[in-house]
Amino acid sequence: MPRLLSGPNLEICPDYAANIYAAARAALINDHTTEQQAIQMLRVVWEAGNTVAKVQWQEQLDQERENQEAQAQLADEQRAQLAQAKRDEEESALKEERKKNKHRDKYTAIQNSGVPNETPVLPSPYALRRLQQGEYVDLWYFTNNGLDDALNTALTADDNAMVMSRLPDGSVTWTPATASRSSNTVVADQNLTFEEFCIACPRMITAMEQTNWTKERILMMATFWRNVQIHPFRSSRDPLAPKALLVYQAEQRKQWHIAVKAPEGPYDLSEINETLLDKTRMRVYWDERRKKDNERDYEVCHLTISQPFLGAHYLLF
Structure with a gap:
C-alpha cells in the first residue's frame, strides 16, 4: 500500500x-x-x-x-558503550601509570637549591579535589592545623590505595584514597576563630586559581571574604558580633554552592546582606543565651545534689 x-x-x-x-x-x-x-x-x-x-x-x-x-x-x-570503553581505558591507563611510577619518588632528581625559607602551602588532596570539582570545601583545610593534618596524612598514607568515587556527571572512576576522604578533625567554618578564617581565605583563593576556577568566581569569593573581614561587626565590642560574621559566612557560602546546581543558577555572593546578617546575629545571641542557661541549670542541679537541704535542727540561732 x-x-x-x-x-x-x-x-x-x-x-x-x-x-x-x-x-x-x-x-x-x-x-x-x-x-x-x-x-x-x-x-x-x-x-x-x-x-x-x-x-x-x-x-x-x-x-x-x-x-x-x-x-x-x-x-x-x-x-553508554563509548562511556564505558572510555572509563575502562582511563582505568587501565591509571593502573599502568601507577605500576610504572610505583617508586618514582626514590629517583627524583635533587634540585640545586637549599632549604626554602618558607614552608610550601600543600593543602589536603581531598580539599583540592573538591575545589577541582567546584564543590564546597571547609576553610579549615587551609588553616595551619589543616595544613599540618594534610602533611601528617601525606607522610603516613598509602599512595597505592585506590577507591571508587563518583564524578559530577554520575560516572565512576578510581581515585587515590587520600583524595577521596575528608579529615576526621575538620572544624566547620562557623567554629573557626577569626584569625584562622583570615589565614585560610587567601590560601583558598590561591588554590582556586590552581584548580582553574573562573576569574569571575574567584573575584566574587575574594570580595565576599574581604567584606566579611572589614565589616563593622569585626571590631565590635560585642564578642557575638564577629561570631555572627563567621556563621553568616559559613551558611551563605554553603547556600551559594547549593544554588549553583539549581535551575536558576548562582547569584553574586560578594555583598553582605545586612538583613540576613542581623537575623544571623539574633540567632547567635539566642543560641548563646540558651547555652548559658543550660550551663547555669546544670550547675544549680549539681550543687543541689552535692549539698542537699539541711533540716531545721541543723540551723544555728
Whole structure:
C-alpha cells in the first residue's frame, strides 16, 4: 500500500450535490437509484476510503514512533558503550601509570637549591579535589592545623590505595584514597576563630586559581571574604558580633554552592546582606543565651545534689 504523505483526519467529505460532481452522480442514477441516493452512495464510498486511510495513517505514526524509540535506544546504548570503553581505558591507563611510577619518588632528581625559607602551602588532596570539582570545601583545610593534618596524612598514607568515587556527571572512576576522604578533625567554618578564617581565605583563593576556577568566581569569593573581614561587626565590642560574621559566612557560602546546581543558577555572593546578617546575629545571641542557661541549670542541679537541704535542727540561732 502506498505511503500516505498527509493525515486524513482533518479531511472533509466533498459536497457531492455540487455541479462539479454531476457526472459522478449521473453514472449511478438509473431506474432503481435516484439522484439523492447517488449522492449518498458517493458519500458512503468516500467515508469508507477515509476510514481506511485513517487506519493506515495511524499505523504509519505508530511505526515511525517505534523506529524513533529504537534509534534513540540504540544511540543511548552506543553512548553508554563509548562511556564505558572510555572509563575502562582511563582505568587501565591509571593502573599502568601507577605500576610504572610505583617508586618514582626514590629517583627524583635533587634540585640545586637549599632549604626554602618558607614552608610550601600543600593543602589536603581531598580539599583540592573538591575545589577541582567546584564543590564546597571547609576553610579549615587551609588553616595551619589543616595544613599540618594534610602533611601528617601525606607522610603516613598509602599512595597505592585506590577507591571508587563518583564524578559530577554520575560516572565512576578510581581515585587515590587520600583524595577521596575528608579529615576526621575538620572544624566547620562557623567554629573557626577569626584569625584562622583570615589565614585560610587567601590560601583558598590561591588554590582556586590552581584548580582553574573562573576569574569571575574567584573575584566574587575574594570580595565576599574581604567584606566579611572589614565589616563593622569585626571590631565590635560585642564578642557575638564577629561570631555572627563567621556563621553568616559559613551558611551563605554553603547556600551559594547549593544554588549553583539549581535551575536558576548562582547569584553574586560578594555583598553582605545586612538583613540576613542581623537575623544571623539574633540567632547567635539566642543560641548563646540558651547555652548559658543550660550551663547555669546544670550547675544549680549539681550543687543541689552535692549539698542537699539541711533540716531545721541543723540551723544555728
